[in-house]
Amino acid sequence: MNHPLRTLLAAAALALAVLITLPTSRAATPTTVDGITTIHLDQYNGYFAATETLAGLKPGKYRFVVTNKAGKMVGFQIQDGSSHRQLDMFPLEPGQTRDSVVDIGEGGFRYRCPINPTPWYEVDVKS
Numbered sequence: 001m002n003h004p005l006r007t008l009l010a011a012a013a014l015a016l017a018v019l020i021t022l023p024t025s026r027a028a029t030p031t032t033v034d035g036i037t038t039i040h041l042d043q044y045n046g047y048f049a050a051t052e053t054l055a056g057l058k059p060g061k062y063r064f065v066v067t068n069k070a071g072k073m074v075g076f077q078i079q080d081g082s083s084h085r086q087l088d089m090f091p092l093e094p095g096q097t098r099d100s101v102v103d104i105g106e107g108g109f110r111y112r113c114p115i116n117p118t119p120w121y122e123v124d125v126k127s
Contacts, residue, residue, distance in 0.1 A: 027053035036101060038063045041111075043092070045070045046118055048111070057125045059106050065099045068092035075115040076100070081122060082107030091115065 030037045030052040039062060040051035066076045077089040078100065087102040087109065102109075108125040112118045 027051070029053060030057070036061045036063050038065060040065045040067070041076075042067050042069045043074050043076070043113060043116070043118075045072075045116065048113075048118060048121060054123050057104070057108075057123065059104055059125050059127060061101060062104050063099050063101045064088075064111075065097060066092060067097040068094055070094070070116055073115060074113050076111065077114045078102060078109055078111040080105065080107050081109045081124070084110075089114065 028051055030039055032038075037057070037060060038052075039054070041064060042049045042051070043066060064076070064078065068074050071094050073091060073093060075089065075091045076098070078087045079085060080087060082105075087104075088100040090098055090100070092098055104125055106125060106127060108123050110120045110122045112120045
């Protein structure tokens with residue numbers, strides 16, 4: 001076997017081995033208990049990570065459980081997606097978890113950290 005072909009096959013085998021051993025992660029489906037759907041958000045330095053998928057959400061009552069994993073003071077701000085009316089806003093100390101129960105309409109919602117600059121996360125909600 002010539003050298004370039006051997007190198008190509010070795011690289012392909014290595015890539016396949018890496019793909020096989022990578023953990024597969026899928027966002028969980030949000031759970032609804034007593035009419036309230038729970039979404040868990042972890043806030044890091046400059047971004048949020050959602051445990052549950054934010055796709056396909058419907059209007060209703062939501063509990064946002066927000067955990068500060070940034071190691072410094074951060075905040076959570078959530079607004080109505082179309083009117084930008086404030087639904088809730090609060091600070092979080094390092095390691096602190098707080099929750100907020102809000103009604104989300106067909107206009108969806110958007111959230112961000114007003115202290116540790118993050119972009120607005122815009123989430124559509126459909127009936």
